[in-house]
Amino acid sequence: MSRSALLVLADGRFPAGGHAHSGGAEAAVKAGRLTDAAGLAAFCRGRLHTTGLTSAALAAAAALGADPYALDEAADARTASPALRAAARRLGRQMMRAARAAWPGPELDELAAAFPRGAHQPVVLGTAARAAGLGPEDAAHCVAYETVSGPATAVVRLLGLDPFQATAVLARLAPELDEVAARAARAAERALREGLDALPAAASPLLDLTAEQHAAWPVRLFAS
Template sequence: MKTQLLILADGRFPSGGHAHSGGLEAAVVRQRVRDLDGLRAFLVGRLHTAGLVGAAFTAAACARPDTMDELEDELDARTPSPALRLASRRQGRSLCRAAAVVWPGPHVTRAGTYRGGLHQPVALGVVAQAAGCTPAEAAWVSAYHAVSGPASAAVRLLGLDPYQVHGLLAELGAQCDDVAGQATETARGPAADLPAASSPLLDVSAEDHASWEVRLFAS
């Protein structure tokens, strides 16, 4: 496996993802997720909805970084929550700042100065292309991020055993691979035909979470 791929998948890469729980904090506080089984259900649901959409847009941006304007518009249309749009663009900006140092290039430069910031999946695809990754590899990283970020947050939010949490991530490996494969296939078509799998509760929870005065995570 390429070193670049490992760097992108590493949670220590300074892309700002550590500050986000992927909606898990709201789910924990509202007692929709209480234990490891609840976390498993949350991660599976997130992977096959927001995770699939994100991976498809990441693969498409990796294959065609010059179409970031079109991809941005299409992903914006699939993100009804203003709070989720803001969180996605903040992560996209952080990712582009890091990539400008690690893998500089014309597409990364443009992504870093994009109006309002690129959505994180689009930015990830652009950065993955600059790093020399294939669309399939980029989709895999995106699918992995869809579950690894919330899983990491669960250790703090629920006090779960980190060994059990990483065992859960390993258990979900085959599903991540399947989602990445689906995303790569759909990314070969027009941007308008990319997945639009919805997760309304994540949208509602994001708006709820954004109204809190005290919280551990930005989203």
């Protein structure tokens, strides 16, 4: 298992397209629900324990070699918003390009051929983790971190928030990131024994609603 590969996959500079997405933070800022570092912490914590847990478990299951078709269907079923489903597939396509360049191999090639319009991003990320020699908890950690680091980076731009404050929010969330990654990995292992219905299905209805509104904005800074 390569810790260096984990750092590459989790690096915000990995060209997987995440920089163009705010994870719902842009809509929350415009609505006045996210105005400062304390609001960012609450937003990230809520996202981490709902959609973050669900996505992390999907990635962990992919890293364990679960059927990608069934996983992609499971991801669709757990993503109520059409706008977020479309965003997940766009991110999946971009992640696939980056992952195939970094860790070329048959698993990623087969997934790319099976989903020419893009699989859900967590499914691609988990497959990339597997190709890189990483395990399910590693994949889950990548997703958990991305779940909170994306909004934190976006809010620095959206609010002009002090980047030191944004980084402090992420640092304080570290124990919860570890907890969510471990829960996701355990759930993925159980799902391989009992079926994918055992994967978490935690959701955030407000993120789904605001994603649909955000997608209709004529002008926006972030894609989602």
